[in-house]
Amino acid sequence: MDELDLLKKDWNKQPDNSHRLSVNDIYPMLHKKSSSIVKTLFYISIAELVFWILLNIIPYCYSNDYREKMDLVFNRHMITAITIISYAVILLFIYLLFKSYKSISVTDSAKKLMKSIINTRKIIKYYVIYNLIMVFISTAFGIFYSINHDPQFADFLNHSKKEIIILILVSIVTVGVFMAIIWLFYKLIYGFLLKRLNKNYKELEKLEV
Amino acid sequence: MNKELEHSFVELLEKHQNIVHKVCRLYTNNYDAHNDLFQEITIQLWRAYPKFRGDAKFSTWMYRVGLNTAITLYRKSKRTINTQDFEGVAFKIKAEDYDNTQEEQLKVLYKAVHQLNDIEKALVFLYLEDKDYREISETLGISEVNARVKMNRIKTKLRTILNP
Numbered sequence: 001m002d003e004l005d006l007l008k009k010d011w012n013k014q015p016d017n018s019h020r021l022s023v024n025d026i027y028p029m030l031h032k033k034s035s036s037i038v039k040t041l042f043y044i045s046i047a048e049l050v051f052w053i054l055l056n057i058i059p060y061c062y063s064n065d066y067r068e069k070m071d072l073v074f075n076r077h078m079i080t081a082i083t084i085i086s087y088a089v090i091l092l093f094i095y096l097l098f099k100s101y102k103s104i105s106v107t108d109s110a111k112k113l114m115k116s117i118i119n120t121r122k123i124i125k126y127y128v129i130y131n132l133i134m135v136f137i138s139t140a141f142g143i144f145y146s147i148n149h150d151p152q153f154a155d156f157l158n159h160s161k162k163e164i165i166i167l168i169l170v171s172i173v174t175v176g177v178f179m180a181i182i183w184l185f186y187k188l189i190y191g192f193l194l195k196r197l198n199k200n201y202k203e204l205e206k207l208e209v
Numbered sequence: 210m211n212k213e214l215e216h217s218f219v220e221l222l223e224k225h226q227n228i229v230h231k232v233c234r235l236y237t238n239n240y241d242a243h244n245d246l247f248q249e250i251t252i253q254l255w256r257a258y259p260k261f262r263g264d265a266k267f268s269t270w271m272y273r274v275g276l277n278t279a280i281t282l283y284r285k286s287k288r289t290i291n292t293q294d295f296e297g298v299a300f301k302i303k304a305e306d307y308d309n310t311q312e313e314q315l316k317v318l319y320k321a322v323h324q325l326n327d328i329e330k331a332l333v334f335l336y337l338e339d340k341d342y343r344e345i346s347e348t349l350g351i352s353e354v355n356a357r358v359k360m361n362r363i364k365t366k367l368r369t370i371l372n373p
Contacts, residue, residue: 003367004336006311007318011231011337019230019243026219026226029251036249036282106253106277107260107270110331111350113277193284196327200280203328207355 037193038104038117044189045097045124052131053090086134093127114201121190128186132179139175143168218258222251225268229254231338232275235330238323250278272335273348280327314371321370325363332360 059066100120106113222229229250233243254274261270322333328349335345342360346353 002364003314003318003371004333004364006314007322008337008339010315012339019233019247021223021226021247023219023223026222026251027215029248030215030219030255032248032252034249034252034256035245035284036253036278037284038282040284106257106274106282108277109273109347109350110277110280110328113281117281196284197281200327203326204349204351207328207351207359 096123111204228271236279249283250275253278276331
C-alpha cells in the first residue's frame, strides 16, 4: 500500500473532537480582530504615508525661518507647482495602494494571493524610494542654493576650502546615514513580516521551473 | 452584515469545522496555536463569505481560504512551524522511532508530514482530503503536471523513510 494511502485511511477516519466548537462558540469569533499580515501591511503603509507627509509639511508650517528661506529660494508659482506635484504623487500612491489592497483576495489561489501581497509591498517600497530620492535631491539643491545665494553661507565660503569640503562631506554623510537608517528600518519591518510569505512564494515558483 | 447571513455562516462553519481543524492540526503543534489559527481562519472565512457564491461547494471554498490563511496570511510568532528538510527529519526518525508495525508507520508518517514545509503540507493535505490534481493545482496556483510531480516526490520521500 502507498504510504500516503495508509495515512489517508487514518486521516479520514478520525474526526477531531478535542477542539470541536458549538455554534455559540463560533459567534463571538466572527467579531474578533484579525492578525493577518495584510492588516499589518495596511497599517504600515498608512504610517509610511503619514510619516513622509508630516516630514514634508511640519518644517514649512512651524518654522518661520524655513518658510522664509523657501519663499526666498522659490517664487510663489514655483512653490505652488512643487506643492501640487508632491500632493499629486501622494494621491497617486494612495490610489495605487488602495487598488492593490482591493486586489488581495483570500479566495484566490495561494500563488495569486502571495503575488498580490508582494505587489502591494512593492508599491510601499517605491513610495519610500521616491521619498528618499526627494530627500537627496532637496538636500543637494539646498546646499547648492546656499553656496550661491545665502549671505551667511557666502561668509562661510570666505573661510578655508578645507572647511567647505568638511561641511559638504558632513552634509553628505548625514543625509546618507539618514537614508540608510530609513532603508534598514524598512527592510527590517518587511523582512520580518513577509519572511514566511516570500519563502513560500519562492517554493511555489520553484515548482513551476 | 445582517443577522441572517451571520446565522447561515455560523451554521455552515459548525457543520464543516473539521476541515478547519485539520488545517490547524497540520500547521500548528500546540493547543493554543491551533485555536489561534482557527480564530484567524474563521475571521477570513467570515469576511469572504458575502462574496461566496453557491456555485462552489462551501467545503471546497473553505479549503482554499483555510490553506491561504495558514500559509500566507497568518502571523503569530508563538506558532512554531518546523521547516527542516525532509531528509534531516528522516534521519532522526529512522534512528529513534522506526518500527515495522502499521501503527508505528503511521506515527512516523504523521511526524514526517508535520515537518514538511508549508507548501508540501498543503499538497499532502489536499491529497489526504481526496482532492484531484486539478483542484490541488487550482488551489495552489501551480500547474496540474507540477502538482503531480511534486506529490510523487513527496511520496518517494515518505517511502524512503518507511523503507530505508
